[in-house]
Amino acid sequence: MTAAVVVTGLGVAAPNGLGTRAYWAATRAGKSGIARITRFTPDQYPARLAGEVPGFVAEEQLPSRLLPQTDRMTQLALVAADWALDDAGIRPQDLSAFDMGVITASFSGGFEFGQGELANLWGKGSQYVSAYQSFAWFYAVNSGQISIRNGMKGPSGVVVADQAGGLDAVAQARRQIRKGTNLIVSGAVDATICPWGWVALQSSNRLSTCEEPALAYRPFDEGARGHVPGEGGAILILESASAARARGARVYGEIAGYGATFDPRPGSGGEPALRAAIELALVDAGVAAAEVDVVFADAAGEPELDRAEADALAAVFGPRAVPVTAPKTMTGRLYSGAAPLDLAAAFLAMEEGLIPPTVNVDPVAEYQLDLVVSAPRPAELRTALVVARGHGGFNSAMVVRSDRAE
Amino acid sequence: MSELLTLTQLKQILREVAGADEGVNLDADILDTSFQELGYDSLALLEAGSRIEREYAVSLDDSTITDVTTPRALLDVVNAALTRA
Secondary structure, eight states: OOOOEEEEEEEEEETTEESHHHHHHHHHTTOOOEEEOOSSOOTTSSOOEEEOOTTOOHHHHSOTTTGGGOOHHHHHHHHHHHHHHHHHTOOGGGSOGGGEEEEEEOSSOOHHHHHHHHHHHHHTOGGGSOTTHHHHTOTTHHHHHHHHHHTOOSSEEEEOBTBTHHHHHHHHHHHHHHTTOSEEEEEEEEOOOSHHHHHHHHTTSOBOOOOOTTTSOOTTBTTOOOBOBBOEEEEEEEEEHHHHHHTTOOOOEEEEEEEEEEOOOTTSOOOOTHHHHHHHHHHHHTOOGGGOOEEEOOOOOOHHHHHHHHHHHHHHHOTTOSEEEOGGGGTOBOGGGHHHHHHHHHHHHHHHTEEOOBOSOOBOGGGOOEEOBSSOEEOOOSEEEEEEEETTTEEEEEEEEEGGGO | OOOOOOHHHHHHHHHHHHOOOTTOOTTSOOTTSOHHHHTOOHHHHHHHHHHHHHHHTOOOOHHHHHHOOSHHHHHHHHHHHHHHO
8 A cells, every 4th residue: 555645735826816715716716817918019929818827026925036047937836835835834944854855847947037048148148148047947947946945855856748747747746755755845837928938839839819818718619729828837735644644734635546648659540548547547546437526627629639538538437427627718728837737726626515617618519528617516526537638649647536535 | 447346336236136135134244254144156156247247348257256255355356357457
């Protein structure tokens, strides 16, 4: 019997709410954070909508020493980590440095910071480039800065696998806790809404060019035409269940199961491997498909990918056999931040007994999904599945269980 | 000869390029306080050195900047270079 790993703290920075309470209040009410980009003038780009995190003022949240050396994604991640630790009732300075680690996911690194330094390089000269560019752009920088700020010297790292990486990082955190580290700060925060980041995102050919926020990102709908990017994510505090119990911590629930697969080569005719990832996660959790009370879908917003996900869910659970939702229709796709935010939403949903809605979607009938649309749905929730796929063939799935299931 | 670098100007540069550590009073007498105690690591000093080079039109080796341990020593090497210029 491997040791249980539980979540004891959440820190959320989402386009429809900064802070866990603001995010959940908006999400349960179906309030979207998708709108026209304000962080730069998007007129010259084909896609002009995004989910921007509202009201974040780094100067009010972080010491001035950190500001010149951090990208927006790192500033958001540092503050989300502060909130998550506070939520968990953890004071890092009271714990052994080697008993705490940081494992986050990343998608693109610090693009906005990098854009500024590239502008300095080509506009003014190399002597104007910040020495902090050496790490401020880097995929691992959120893990590094969180570990430095909080004095955490245990196992640390970063996983890069687009959206799937958000679950892969939490799974790696669980592995390290099972190997003996009591506490790992995990999850992910991404932020690429700057011209350089925006150009890079266009290359996926999966961005919605619709200019109407209510129509732009409609996964599983006949009108699906790509996705809207968003920024933000969630930081989670993971602890061994025994350590959490020993200190009398409030527990959101358990990271009960995980599975990851890679799709067959395009054109090879092989079945997409998402179904296998979900089945692996269920087996790992020791949970039967019928025990899953709600699925937080990847919800790509591309007809072919939506169909593949619907097929996988129908194959595992049966047609319309489990409620499915995609609150990311209110935030846009947050890349590495998406799945950690869905994990947070799953724990909050289980806590309240309420499935948050998928907004702006009328699902295609033949997908055979019981998609929770328009309004939140009250339900007793003890077990949830979160699905995340990454560009290029990554599939990950994670089963979480409410603490009340014990 | 160029204008020399003063402690006041150095503190202003440090604040701008690297911020100020919480719990450190840069306005106290810090001439002989180590950069480590002031919360500035080698990258912060590289940033400050780069700004000094640009604003004072002086050339400094990276090691010159990161080898010094106090504001007084940094002012000495910068002003020696400025005096030579």
